[in-house]
Amino acid sequence: MRKIGIMGGTFDPIHIGHLLAAETALEQGGLDEVWFIPTADPPLKDAAPSTPAEDRLAMTRLAVEGEYRFRALDLEIRRGGTSYSYDTVKQLQAQHPDCSFSYIIGSDRINDLPKWHRIGELAAMAGFIGLERPGEKPMTDSLPPYLQASVQMARMPQIGISSTLIRERLLAGKSIRYLVPDPVCDYIRRHGMYGSTTHH
Numbered sequence: 001m002r003k004i005g006i007m008g009g010t011f012d013p014i015h016i017g018h019l020l021a022a023e024t025a026l027e028q029g030g031l032d033e034v035w036f037i038p039t040a041d042p043p044l045k046d047a048a049p050s051t052p053a054e055d056r057l058a059m060t061r062l063a064v065e066g067e068y069r070f071r072a073l074d075l076e077i078r079r080g081g082t083s084y085s086y087d088t089v090k091q092l093q094a095q096h097p098d099c100s101f102s103y104i105i106g107s108d109r110i111n112d113l114p115k116w117h118r119i120g121e122l123a124a125m126a127g128f129i130g131l132e133r134p135g136e137k138p139m140t141d142s143l144p145p146y147l148q149a150s151v152q153m154a155r156m157p158q159i160g161i162s163s164t165l166i167r168e169r170l171l172a173g174k175s176i177r178y179l180v181p182d183p184v185c186d187y188i189r190r191h192g193m194y195g196s197t198t199h200h
């Protein structure tokens, strides 16, 4: 069995917090690969992403290029609609019977787990690897026991970066250098995304 980590996210845009979370999960979860899957519509976010899926996918591809254990998949974007992780794992299991899957999630998402679609069935199909985010203490203790058992916490240097912060910095004309990989930074500037200008 190959062990695959699923790094799901809106990735609007992808940043180094996502990449370090994936690297940490790879190392501490003993994974063979991490597959990055940008969502179509994220299930628990208030609004659909304002950035077109093609751009979020393109930036995700740029972020993982050069790391042979990382891949970007367009499966949720192709499926369209609300991107339930249950549907994604079902689809991946059918396509890759030689692989086992773990979901990589930040602590903000761990606290939300009981609200996920068909969470009981999802937890029976895939484990979760959790990463702590600053200011977001994972409350694994308050999860139902079957979920506590399926979340494995990994330790990474905490990174106080979010996609929201990147978007806010761009809108304010501030630098995002070193917060996102250089090719992603170039893509954002080239396409004038998030209100950015072309100068660095």
Ligand SMILES: Nc1ncnc2c1ncn2[C@@H]1O[C@H](COP(=O)(O)OP(=O)(O)OP(=O)(O)O)[C@@H](O)[C@H]1O
Pocket (backbone or CB within 6 Å): 008, 009, 010, 011, 012, 017, 018, 021, 104, 105, 106, 107, 108, 109, 131, 132, 133, 159, 160, 161, 162, 163, 164, 165
């Ligand atoms: N800095 C970080 N450290 C650890 N995990 C993170 C970090 N940023 C995001 N994640 C995790 O990555 C996954 C995808 O996150 P998402 O694409 O929603 O990014 P975000 O930065 O939280 O976005 P936004 O600010 O737009 O809500 C989630 O499981 C989230 O918890």
Ligand SMILES: O=C(O)c1ccc[n+]([C@@H]2O[C@H](COP(=O)([O-])O)[C@@H](O)[C@H]2O)c1
Pocket (backbone or CB within 6 Å): 007, 008, 009, 010, 011, 037, 039, 042, 043, 044, 045, 083, 084, 085, 086, 109, 115, 116, 117
């Ligand atoms: O399946 C669900 O109900 C569900 C609820 C919330 C989040 N998720 C997944 O968790 C990942 C991170 O979500 P988000 O909102 O932080 O981008 C992404 O892959 C979502 O599809 C999944």
